[in-house]
Amino acid sequence: MSTPYAKLPAWADYGLIPLINLVVAFLVAGLVVLLVGESPIRAAGLLIDGAFGSGSGIAYTLYYATSFIFTGLAVAVAFHCGLFNIGGEGQAYVGGLGVALACLAFDGIFPWYLTFLFAILGSAAIGAAWAFLPAYFQAKRGSHIVITTIMFNFIAASLMVYLLVGPLKPPTSMAPQTRTFLDGAHLPKLGWVLEAMGMTVRATPLNITFILALVASVAVWVLIWRTRLGYEIRTQGFSPRAARYAGIGEARIIVITMLISGALAGMMALNPVMGDQHRLQLDFVTGAGFVGIAVALMGRSHPAGIVPAAILFGMLYQGGAEIAFEMPHISRDMIVIIQGLVILFAGALEHMFRPAIQAAFASISPRRAGLEPAKSGSV
Numbered sequence: 001m002s003t004p005y006a007k008l009p010a011w012a013d014y015g016l017i018p019l020i021n022l023v024v025a026f027l028v029a030g031l032v033v034l035l036v037g038e039s040p041i042r043a044a045g046l047l048i049d050g051a052f053g054s055g056s057g058i059a060y061t062l063y064y065a066t067s068f069i070f071t072g073l074a075v076a077v078a079f080h081c082g083l084f085n086i087g088g089e090g091q092a093y094v095g096g097l098g099v100a101l102a103c104l105a106f107d108g109i110f111p112w113y114l115t116f117l118f119a120i121l122g123s124a125a126i127g128a129a130w131a132f133l134p135a136y137f138q139a140k141r142g143s144h145i146v147i148t149t150i151m152f153n154f155i156a157a158s159l160m161v162y163l164l165v166g167p168l169k170p171p172t173s174m175a176p177q178t179r180t181f182l183d184g185a186h187l188p189k190l191g192w193v194l195e196a197m198g199m200t201v202r203a204t205p206l207n208i209t210f211i212l213a214l215v216a217s218v219a220v221w222v223l224i225w226r227t228r229l230g231y232e233i234r235t236q237g238f239s240p241r242a243a244r245y246a247g248i249g250e251a252r253i254i255v256i257t258m259l260i261s262g263a264l265a266g267m268m269a270l271n272p273v274m275g276d277q278h279r280l281q282l283d284f285v286t287g288a289g290f291v292g293i294a295v296a297l298m299g300r301s302h303p304a305g306i307v308p309a310a311i312l313f314g315m316l317y318q319g320g321a322e323i324a325f326e327m328p329h330i331s332r333d334m335i336v337i338i339q340g341l342v343i344l345f346a347g348a349l350e351h352m353f354r355p356a357i358q359a360a361f362a363s364i365s366p367r368r369a370g371l372e373p374a375k376s377g378s379v
Contacts, residue, residue, distance in 0.1 A: 071292025127266015
């Protein structure tokens with residue numbers, strides 16, 4: 001009989017396995033760098049230095065991480081209900097519409113903090129609304145959530161093109177974008193925090209949305225693990241049959257979960273639209289919705305793992321730009337390959353090393369695996 005696998009402790013399940021996957025991904029990426037005639041060690045040094053070697057680098061890394069935290073949380077909430085929300089890209093895109101409408105309406109009336117409140121509500125509401133129909137089709141018609149959400153990504157892109165070349169474009173402008181927001185819709189930057197720590201920070205896009213992302217992470221933890229609704233979400237994701245037996249309405253919980261997921265994805269738009277660009281323009285999401293899938297997988301759908309996973313991908317974005325600048329043989333496409341390898345090992349192959357690690361824990365701790373010696377007299 002084969003040896004049963006041990007139940008891994010939390011530090012191994014949420015820390016060791018993702019770390020091993022990450023190390024393997026970077027080792028394979030090192031081989032790719034070596035094949036193009038560059039030094040993997042130098043590339044790794046440039047990656048880390050570009051992301052964390054200066055105050056400006058840290059600020060840019062955290063700026064990118066802010067967007068990934070929101071989309072990672074959106075995917076994680078859906079995961080806990082057994083849903084694969086692959087539509088974070090589209091939900092974030094239309095969430096930008098909620099931000100822009102609030103800013104265009106109130107930037108000349110209210111101070112930034114009141115406009116920010118309306119922008120939060122607008123982005124969350126429109127992001128949730130965009131997730132409603134896929135949720136309804138899944139709950140009432142059995143349409144697979146993966147298919148409907150990814151189709152809605154394309155619809156969102158087409159809708160935003162129409163709005164930005166038509167109704168939302170100023171009459172005197174040729175660019176597909178809204179007018180620039182007034183000061184009442186400019187979010188405060190957070191560079192002063194790094195400067196207070198003795199770092200030199202030039203003009204960077206890191207803004208107060210990073211703090212909102214951390215608050216959202218805590219709120220998601222409270223929701224999923226400390227509320228009745230969170231218990232119902234996790235029950236539905238673990239066993240729909242058990243959820244039905246417990247009286248949990250399957251359609252209701254699917255719709256509510258996707259509304260929350262869409263709202264979180266929509267709030268991602270606050271970071272680039274109101275915190276950096278100060279206007280709504282095409283393609284501001286730049287793949288953050290899809291990166292959120294990898295962030296949620298690497299973070300094991302837990303906010304405590306999602307935040308560092310988002311910072312890791314922020315490091316890849318910021319440090320990758322430094323590599324492409326300093327090493328001419330490594331283009332931006334090569335950086336995308338490195339990011340893809342991390343996604344591959346953190347997502348599709350996340351369980352590749354689990355059986356070996358579980359078997360090792362079973363041999364080290366038989367009691368944890370249920371292999372303690374049988375008591376005398378037992379059959």
